[in-house]
Amino acid sequence: MKPFTHDIDWHETVIHIQDLYKSFGDNHVLQGVHLDLHRGENIVVLGRSGTGKSVLIKIIAGLLKPDSGTVRVLGQDVDQLDTAGLRDLRLKLGFCFQHGALYDSMTVCENLAFPLKRNEPGMTRAERDRRIDLVLEAVGLAHTKNQMPAELSGGQRKRIGIARTLILRPEIMLYDEPTAGLDPITCTEINNLINEVQGRFKTSSIIITHDLTCAKATGDNIAVMKEGRFIRQGNFNEVFSDGDELIREFYDYNFIQ
Amino acid sequence: MGSAEQPGKPVISKGVDRFFSDVHEIFRFISRFFKEVFLPPFELREFIRQCFYVGNKSLMLISLTGFITGLVFTKQSRPSLAEFGATSWLPSLISIAIIRALAPLVTALICAGKVGSSIGAELASMKVTEQIDAMEVSAINPFKYLVVTRIMATTICLPLLMCYTGIIGLAGAFLDVHLNEQTSVQTFIQNAFTNISFLDLGASLVKALVYGFTIGVVSCYQGFHATQGTQGVGKAANVSVVISMFLIFIEEVLIVQLVNAIR
Numbered sequence: 001m002k003p004f005t006h007d008i009d010w011h012e013t014v015i016h017i018q019d020l021y022k023s024f025g026d027n028h029v030l031q032g033v034h035l036d037l038h039r040g041e042n043i044v045v046l047g048r049s050g051t052g053k054s055v056l057i058k059i060i061a062g063l064l065k066p067d068s069g070t071v072r073v074l075g076q077d078v079d080q081l082d083t084a085g086l087r088d089l090r091l092k093l094g095f096c097f098q099h100g101a102l103y104d105s106m107t108v109c110e111n112l113a114f115p116l117k118r119n120e121p122g123m124t125r126a127e128r129d130r131r132i133d134l135v136l137e138a139v140g141l142a143h144t145k146n147q148m149p150a151e152l153s154g155g156q157r158k159r160i161g162i163a164r165t166l167i168l169r170p171e172i173m174l175y176d177e178p179t180a181g182l183d184p185i186t187c188t189e190i191n192n193l194i195n196e197v198q199g200r201f202k203t204s205s206i207i208i209t210h211d212l213t214c215a216k217a218t219g220d221n222i223a224v225m226k227e228g229r230f231i232r233q234g235n236f237n238e239v240f241s242d243g244d245e246l247i248r249e250f251y252d253y254n255f256i257q
Numbered sequence: 258m259g260s261a262e263q264p265g266k267p268v269i270s271k272g273v274d275r276f277f278s279d280v281h282e283i284f285r286f287i288s289r290f291f292k293e294v295f296l297p298p299f300e301l302r303e304f305i306r307q308c309f310y311v312g313n314k315s316l317m318l319i320s321l322t323g324f325i326t327g328l329v330f331t332k333q334s335r336p337s338l339a340e341f342g343a344t345s346w347l348p349s350l351i352s353i354a355i356i357r358a359l360a361p362l363v364t365a366l367i368c369a370g371k372v373g374s375s376i377g378a379e380l381a382s383m384k385v386t387e388q389i390d391a392m393e394v395s396a397i398n399p400f401k402y403l404v405v406t407r408i409m410a411t412t413i414c415l416p417l418l419m420c421y422t423g424i425i426g427l428a429g430a431f432l433d434v435h436l437n438e439q440t441s442v443q444t445f446i447q448n449a450f451t452n453i454s455f456l457d458l459g460a461s462l463v464k465a466l467v468y469g470f471t472i473g474v475v476s477c478y479q480g481f482h483a484t485q486g487t488q489g490v491g492k493a494a495n496v497s498v499v500i501s502m503f504l505i506f507i508e509e510v511l512i513v514q515l516v517n518a519i520r
Contacts, residue, residue: 061394090396101391103383115395118298168395 380480415469
C-alpha cells in the first residue's frame with residue numbers, strides 16, 4: 001500500500017518550468033516563466049489579479065495547454081502525456097480551487113468518497129471511511145461529514161476542498177488563492193493548515209496568492225509575478241528588502257489593507 | 258469554441274467562421290461521446306439516477322399534456338368527420354395522428370423544455386464553479402460521468418416516455434369517443450390500431466431516440482462549454498431549449514420525408 005507521506009529528497013526538483021508562454025488571443029498572459037519547485041518546499045507565487053498566476057497552475061495540472069515552453073512535473077512533460085499518463089500524474093497532484101469547487105449535490109462525505117471510489121475501486125468501505133475520517137480530522141472538520149456544501153462557511157469549504165485533495169495522497173499541492181475572500185482569523189487558520197499539510201503529509205506546494213500575510217506565513221520561497229513573468233524570486237526578506245518600487249508598492253498596499 | 262478572430266476581418270466572415278468552428282466543435286463532442294460510451298468504467302449508477310430524473314421531471318407534465326392533446330384533438334376532429342357521417346373513423350384518425358406525430362413531438366418538446374434546460378443549467382453551473390475542473394484534476398473523467406450518462410439517459414428515456422404519451426393521449430381520445438358514441442374499449446382499440454403498421458411504430462420509436470439524443474447532446478454541450486459566470490448558466494439553459502426545439506422540428510420533417518419514401 002502506498003504510504004500517506006512521501007520520503008524527502010530535498011534536492012529533487014518536482015516541478016520544472018522553463019520558457020513558458022501562454023496567450024489568449026491578444027492577451028499575452030505568460031511571457032517566459034521559469035520556476036523550480038523542490039521536494040518539500042512551499043513556493044508562493046505572488047502577484048496582482050490578472051497577472052497569470054492561476055493560468056500557471058492550471059497549465060501545471062494539465063487543465064490548459066501552453067503555447068510553448070516546458071512544464072515537467074515529477075519528471076514527466078505534462079504537454080506530452082496521453083490521457084492515461086495525465087490521469088496517473090493527476091493522482092500525484094492536488095489542486096485546491098479558489099472557492100473550494102465542492103460538488104454541491106453531494107454531502108461532505110460523498111465529496112471525499114467520490115475521487116476514492118473512482119481511483120481506488122478495490123478499496124473496502126471501512127478503509128474508505130478511515131481515510132475520510134483521517135483527512136477530515138487533519139483539516140479540523142470531522143463534524144461536518146454529513147453536511148451539504150451549501151451549509152458550510154467559505155473557510156470550511158476551502159478546508160474541505162483541501163481535504164478532498166489530500167484524500168488521494170498527492171505529492172504536490174497547488175493552492176489557488178487559498179485565503180481570498182476570508183476574514184483575517186480564518187486566513188490565519190488556512191495558512192496554518194497549509195503549513196500543517198506540508199509538515200504532516202510531506203507535500204511540496206505552489207501557493208497562488210495576492211495576500212502578503214499568506215505569502216509570509218506559508219512560503220519558503222516567494223516569486224513575484226508581473227505581466228506574465230517573475231520579476232523577483234527568493235525568500236520573503238530577500239524579496240521585500242529589495243528597493244524595487246513595484247514590490248514596495250505591493251507591500252505598502254497589503255500593509256494598508 | 259470560438260475561432261481565432263483576425264483584426265479587420267469583415268463581420269459576416271467572422272460570423273461564418275464562428276458558425277463552422279461551432280459545428281466542428283459539436284461534431285468533435287458527438288464523436289467523443291461515441292468513443293467514450295463503449296469504454297469502461299460504465300457509470301451505471303449515475304446513468305440510472307439520470308434516467309430517474311428525466312422520467313421524474315417530465316412525467317406529470319407529459320401525462321397532462323398527452324391526455325389533453327388526445328381529448329382536444331378528438332373534439333376538434335369530430336365536427337369535420339360528422340359532416341361526412343364518418344365519426345366512426347375517429348379512433349383510427351386519432352391513433353394515426355398520435356402515434357405517427359403527436360406523441361413523439363409532444364414528448365420531445367416537453368423534455369427539451371424541462372430536461373434540456375435543467376441539464377444545461379446544471380452542467381453550466383458546475384462549469385462556472387470549477388466543479389468540472391475539480392473532477393478533471395481528481396483524475397475523474399467528467400465527460401464520462403456527466404455527459405455520457407445524461408445523453409444515454411435522454412436517448413433511452415425519450416422512447417419510453419413517448420410510448421407513455423401515446424397511451425395517455427389515446428386514453429384522452431377514448432374518453433371523448435366513449436362519452437359521445439358510447440364506444441367500448443375493445444372496439445376503440447380495434448378501430449384505433451386498424452391502420453397502424455409496424456413501420457409507424459418503428460418510425461416513432463426512431464424519432465424519439467433521435468430527439469432524445471439531440472436534447473442530450475445540445476444541453477450537455479451548452480452546459481459543458483458555458484462561460485461568463487452566472488450569466489452563462491442562464492444562457493446555457495435558454496440556448497439548450499431553443500436549439501433543441503429547433504433541431505427537433507428539422508428532424509421531424511426529415512424523418513417524415515424518409516418514412517414516406519419507404520412507405
